[in-house]
Amino acid sequence: MFIVFEGIDGSGKTTQADMLYEYLSEKYRCIKTKEPTNSKIGRLVKDILNKSQNVDPATIQLLFTADRAQHVEKEIIPAVNEGKIVIEDRYIMSTLAYGIAAGVSEKGLKMMNSQMPAPNIIFLINIKPETAMSRLNTARIHLDAFEKIEFLKKVTREYMRLAKKAKNCFIIDGSKSKEEINKEIIRIVEAHMK
Numbered sequence: 001m002f003i004v005f006e007g008i009d010g011s012g013k014t015t016q017a018d019m020l021y022e023y024l025s026e027k028y029r030c031i032k033t034k035e036p037t038n039s040k041i042g043r044l045v046k047d048i049l050n051k052s053q054n055v056d057p058a059t060i061q062l063l064f065t066a067d068r069a070q071h072v073e074k075e076i077i078p079a080v081n082e083g084k085i086v087i088e089d090r091y092i093m094s095t096l097a098y099g100i101a102a103g104v105s106e107k108g109l110k111m112m113n114s115q116m117p118a119p120n121i122i123f124l125i126n127i128k129p130e131t132a133m134s135r136l137n138t139a140r141i142h143l144d145a146f147e148k149i150e151f152l153k154k155v156t157r158e159y160m161r162l163a164k165k166a167k168n169c170f171i172i173d174g175s176k177s178k179e180e181i182n183k184e185i186i187r188i189v190e191a192h193m194k
């Protein structure tokens with residue numbers, strides 16, 4: 001079983017992945033993982049993002065995808081094959097939503113990711129960029145907050161468009177309380193286990 005959380009920073013992905021992991025690991029063998037990873041390629045991606053270097057948007061998505069390809073082969077597929085539940089924070093839909101919002105071709109992005117396994121369940125935590133940003137500490141907020149909010153609005157629109165077309169994707173209202181969201185997620189996961 002492969003479960004993915006998607007959404008912009010501050011939407012609550014980490015919180016919900018942790019709560020779901022805690023719940024499921026009492027009954028099942030689970031792993032919790034995230035992208036970008038801690039591999040060399042993942043660290044390169046994080047380094048570029050942290051320094052906000054002026055990188056071509058297609059190039060950064062190629063790097064995210066390279067990190068993902070290695071992660072899928074080395075961690076996700078082996079864990080699923082061992083019967084574990086894999087809970088992952090960010091996957092292909094992140095590349096699509098952020099890449100398309102930055103002007104990269106949807107077809108090209110989809111092609112790059114076409115060989116990777118589809119998740120059994122995707123949770124898109126939908127939230128207003130203003131709310132998400134206000135939850136993050138100042139260290140995570142860029143100085144160009146206005147530009148950032150405009151871009152995140154585009155990302156959110158892409159996420160919603162993609163989620164409505166995707167199989168097994170559930171759009172979760174991220175403005176509810178952590179506990180309410182957790183309950184909703186557990187209900188959906190348990191229905192899938194039957």
Ligand code: ADP
Nearest residue numbers: 008009010011012013014015135174176177178
């Ligand atoms: P992400 O992993 O998507 O960036 P986090 O789970 O790290 O988001 O959450 C960002 C911040 O918002 C954290 O301080 C977290 O405690 C808080 N938070 C998460 N979910 C909610 C919620 N439903 N309501 C209010 N605050 C939340």
